[in-house]
Amino acid sequence: MSDEILFELKNVAKKFVKGTESIAVFDNLNMSIKKGDFLAIMGPSGSGKTTLLNLLGGVDKPTAGEINFDGKRVDTLSEGQLAAWRANNIGFIFQFYNLMPMLNANRNVELPLLLTRLGKQQRKKNVAAALELVNLSDRARHMPSEMSGGQQQRVAIARALVSDPKLLLCDEPTGDLDRETADEILGILQLLNSKFGKTIVMVTHDPQAAKYAKRTLHLDKGQFVEKDLAA
Amino acid sequence: MGSLLSQIWTVIVMNIRSLPKRLWMSLAAVFAVSVVVAVLLSFLAMANGFEQTLAGTGSEKIGIISRKGSRSELNSTVSRDNINILATAPGIARDADNNPVYSAELYVIVNGIKRTTQTEVNLPLRGISLGGFELRDTVEIVAGRQFEPGRNELIVGQGVLAEFDGFELGREVRFGKTTWKVVGVFSTGGSAFESELWADALTVQTQFQRGTTFQTMRVLLEEPGNIEGIKQLAEDDPRMNLDVETEAAYFAEQGSALRGIVVFGWGLSIVMALGALAGALNTMYTSVASRGTEIATLRAIGFSNMSAFFGTLAESIVLSIIGGIVGALVSYLFLDGVTASTLGASFSQVVFDFQMSPQLFKNGIILALIIGLVGGVFPAWRAARLPVTLAFKNSM
Numbered sequence A: 001m002s003d004e005i006l007f008e009l010k011n012v013a014k015k016f017v018k019g020t021e022s023i024a025v026f027d028n029l030n031m032s033i034k035k036g037d038f039l040a041i042m043g044p045s046g047s048g049k050t051t052l053l054n055l056l057g058g059v060d061k062p063t064a065g066e067i068n069f070d071g072k073r074v075d076t077l078s079e080g081q082l083a084a085w086r087a088n089n090i091g092f093i094f095q096f097y098n099l100m101p102m103l104n105a106n107r108n109v110e111l112p113l114l115l116t117r118l119g120k121q122q123r124k125k126n127v128a129a130a131l132e133l134v135n136l137s138d139r140a141r142h143m144p145s146e147m148s149g150g151q152q153q154r155v156a157i158a159r160a161l162v163s164d165p166k167l168l169l170c171d172e173p174t175g176d177l178d179r180e181t182a183d184e185i186l187g188i189l190q191l192l193n194s195k196f197g198k199t200i201v202m203v204t205h206d207p208q209a210a211k212y213a214k215r216t217l218h219l220d221k222g223q224f225v226e227k228d229l230a231a
Numbered sequence B: 001m002g003s004l005l006s007q008i009w010t011v012i013v014m015n016i017r018s019l020p021k022r023l024w025m026s027l028a029a030v031f032a033v034s035v036v037v038a039v040l041l042s043f044l045a046m047a048n049g050f051e052q053t054l055a056g057t058g059s060e061k062i063g064i065i066s067r068k069g070s071r072s073e074l075n076s077t078v079s080r081d082n083i084n085i086l087a088t089a090p091g092i093a094r095d096a097d098n099n100p101v102y103s104a105e106l107y108v109i110v111n112g113i114k115r116t117t118q119t120e121v122n123l124p125l126r127g128i129s130l131g132g133f134e135l136r137d138t139v140e141i142v143a144g145r146q147f148e149p150g151r152n153e154l155i156v157g158q159g160v161l162a163e164f165d166g167f168e169l170g171r172e173v174r175f176g177k178t179t180w181k182v183v184g185v186f187s188t189g190g191s192a193f194e195s196e197l198w199a200d201a202l203t204v205q206t207q208f209q210r211g212t213t214f215q216t217m218r219v220l221l222e223e224p225g226n227i228e229g230i231k232q233l234a235e236d237d238p239r240m241n242l243d244v245e246t247e248a249a250y251f252a253e254q255g256s257a258l259r260g261i262v263v264f265g266w267g268l269s270i271v272m273a274l275g276a277l278a279g280a281l282n283t284m285y286t287s288v289a290s291r292g293t294e295i296a297t298l299r300a301i302g303f304s305n306m307s308a309f310f311g312t313l314a315e316s317i318v319l320s321i322i323g324g325i326v327g328a329l330v331s332y333l334f335l336d337g338v339t340a341s342t343l344g345a346s347f348s349q350v351v352f353d354f355q356m357s358p359q360l361f362k363n364g365i366i367l368a369l370i371i372g373l374v375g376g377v378f379p380a381w382r383a384a385r386l387p388v389t390l391a392f393k394n395s396m
């Protein structure tokens, strides 16, 4: 892990207002994530893990405070600018894989590349490389419905990394998988972190999964309790 | 921004491929649009056919003289004296013996039984002199023979034969106290005259107690469209209270009688289109709802909200255009060329064919397109506004 800071949250607050009710998930959250980190975030249900991931991924905006990425403020970007920023910097991995059911593995993995200037041939090459990395080359033409949960999640990982983003954000990536398959997926994430230098933030309920990370943050009542698990 | 097109294209492809998942709902939307288009096109094809038939009936080469303001042949009277004077008018073509070519005609209403409904409706019986055949160069006896002057003999138009019972060749027909024999069948190449029965003018005059009056006079014009000489003569004589028109102008006026049907057809279709629109909206909102996670995931990946918008809109337009094409084809297959008859402007039956045309087809497709556009734009807007956080909703 380098000493360069990739992400920095300063005095971040997030409130959801629905009618007269308002839920304050974060009042004053501060954190920083270094380049090359593999961070697990744990915490009870409703503690704000997904909300935090949404803020980091630029799919939601804080009510107050600042979010800096690579030294630049991102919480003030417009929706369109955020979309472009996400396309360039973030790969998402979801609990239920969120593959497009009508597209085969190749086409699913290709999606982020449609936002780049790469030509068809180059896209094909990159897709093949990404599927190779998650060891799914033989399933390239299969539809999501023809694959197991673990295989679908590997396609999703290939999709998340095909455009070579700096950061992977994973919300319960193994929440829907059995132990063995989960270990396989976590192994891939660990490899992406150690060998390819991807910074990873992973939300999980599972302490076993958290062990694959370099460190774990415990979120409770909108605040962190840090425990360093890295050797 | 070249990538925006590939984004939109990807979303469109995904939406279209996922249609089978919403098969019944999508089919219902397609069906609704096709019914609307079929209804619209039947009305338009009907009016189109009617207009074509009447437009084809009138000739520029024929002048028609009727009582001033009579509007239809039925209400008109022209005396024999006037006919004799007008026959000398300049501008009337002459035959080989240098006699003016004209026909003094009678036009009376008799009853016929319509085959489809077995109801009694009005049929026109035209009394016509042999000059009347010289005038109408499209007339052809297609079965039997010409009637003989002075006898109670009829020839019947092909349209009458097709639509009415009891006018087959050789049959005897009773009108009031008189009995007539069908001796021939004639064609005029599809014009409204084919909806008529023809007989010798003087015989009709006697049998229907018309004295020495006729109802219209038709003349063959020396120069097509030029009725000035006859008009001048008619206007110069204060005792003559007559209108002179070309036959083309006369029938064009009558052909517009179904304009009302066109307006009614559009009105009905638009009301029905509102129903189809509700169906389209429902289908598309359902589609957006069922694709919510997909749309949000694409947005999280970095797809623009325009891709969600246009992808949804395209789905709606594709569905409604399919509906439009189906509706147009159905109305074409089942109605084009179908023969119908209706009350013409002179309260008698005009037999005509439904006539589809590329122009009508276009109208149907445009209506379908509008349903698809309006039915798609609001759901598409919703799709574009879906929160991206929805992508994580499952795991919340």
Ligand SMILES: Nc1ncnc2c1ncn2[C@@H]1O[C@H](COP(=O)(O)OP(=O)(O)OP(=O)(O)O)[C@@H](O)[C@H]1O
Pocket (backbone or CB within 6 Å): A016, A017, A018, A023, A025, A043, A044, A045, A046, A047, A048, A049, A050, A051, A052, B395, B396
């Ligand atoms: N869009 C929203 N509108 C209103 N309240 C919300 C919204 N999203 C989240 N919340 C609330 O914010 C709080 C934190 O939700 P969040 O999804 O971040 O929890 P979580 O830690 O991911 O929980 P879980 O482990 O169950 O996934 C919860 O109380 C939730 O009800």
Ligand SMILES: [Mg+2]
Pocket (backbone or CB within 6 Å): A049, A050, A051, B395, B396
């Ligand atoms: Mg969550």
